[in-house]
Amino acid sequence: MSIDLTFGGRVKVPLIVAPMFLTSNPPMAIAACSRGVIGSYPAHATRTREIFADWLVETEEGLSQYDSPAPFAVNLVVHPTNERYPGDLELCAKHKVPIILTSKGAPEDAFGRIHEWGGVAFHDVASARHAEKAVAAGADAVIAVCAGAGGHTGTINPFALINEIREVTDKPIILAGGMSTGRDILAAQAMGASMGYFGTRFIATEECLADEEQRRIMIECTAKDVFFSAALDGAPANWLRPTLIEAGLDPDDIPAYSKGMSVINPKKMEGRYTRIKSAGHGVGMIKSVERTSDLCDQIILEYEVAKTEFGKFIGAPGQVSAAPAV
Structure with missing residues (x-):
């Protein structure tokens, strides 16, 4: 279909x-x-x-x-x-x-x-x-x-x-x-x-549904604050390092993998997951709290500008140059 x-x-x-x-x-x-x-x-x-x-x-x-x-x-x-x-x-x-x-x-x-x-x-x-x-x-x-x-x-x-x-x-x-x-x-x-x-x-x-504290954390974090591990619940996941620390965990003591199963004691984690936050590598692009509609409009504009600029970039025969900033 x-x-x-x-x-x-x-x-x-x-x-x-x-x-x-x-x-x-x-x-x-x-x-x-x-x-x-x-x-x-x-x-x-x-x-x-x-x-x-x-x-x-x-x-x-x-x-x-x-x-x-x-x-x-x-x-x-x-x-x-x-x-x-x-x-x-x-x-x-x-x-x-x-x-x-x-x-x-x-x-x-x-x-x-x-x-x-x-x-x-x-x-x-x-x-x-x-x-x-x-x-x-x-x-x-x-x-x-x-x-x-x-x-x-x-x-x-x-x-x-x-x-x-x-x-x-x-x-x-x-x-x-x-x-x-x-x-x-x-x-x-x-x-x-x-x-x-x-x-x-x-x-x-x-x-x-994010609260003000989570929004603040998202604005302050960048990609370097994203911590990868499968040890928290047995599945590969990206977590925010500052929230792991705030929940009483030491990221330096958490392995990336744990042979398919969690190495964190589930009983010790009760209540902590409400404080541990997740984000992807794009977190550094969050600069402020925005309305969803405004953010969508911004992304649409960025997409249209990118199409125009990259159309010019790839349309010049034999030209070799850096890609335009959009």
Whole structure:
């Protein structure tokens, strides 16, 4: 199935605002969609299925106030260990959510159910093998989670990962990891991706669920403050070093890997995860608290300027020079 990633021209820039646990919410998604950017949130960020149902209604009502907004997306953890998955999937079916961002497993029945109501499924992958399995199961596009992404992250360089994925599928690739600007989206497209996937860049927005302290930390941190480790919960992830220290942990004593299992005592971590924050390598581009709509407008402008400037750069035969600053 061929996908129109502009969704009938409603998407003004090829970008998805990533679903972030305890950060993304309906107001943030609505604000992004109103500007022509795909907004999203994770179903499992709500404490109950009833709250998730309320979020879906709030999103639909909010978007109904705009003329041709971009579609919204919901993240579903489609793994048997997620007890809420079947019920959350059926709520998405009831509301005919246009885009489902699936992660942790790639069951064929999930993709089939999404297609039944006319939705499309974009699936998280961190390797070419993951991409191959997802496409075989029916995913419409893959989200290439590369090194530098916030939260649970991939570990492969984006150039290498896109090249390897392109060898196993011609499905659209949505690139995630360390990107922050409209110029980054164009660079991703030059590499072979179809869209960008920004999470960290939107953490300090007015609408998100981050509190003032988290927003302050995001503004103060840069890429050097991002600490990679799989030792906290057994999965590769990027954490903010200052928040680890504030929670009583010494980053110098935490290994990068722990043979697939956490080396941090879960009982000792009770209460600490509310203080430990995650971010990707793009955190240094957060300079202030902004409205989501204003940030989307800025990214769209950056993207358009980048297309114009780089069009001039590559259009000069025989010219060799530094790429223009945009």
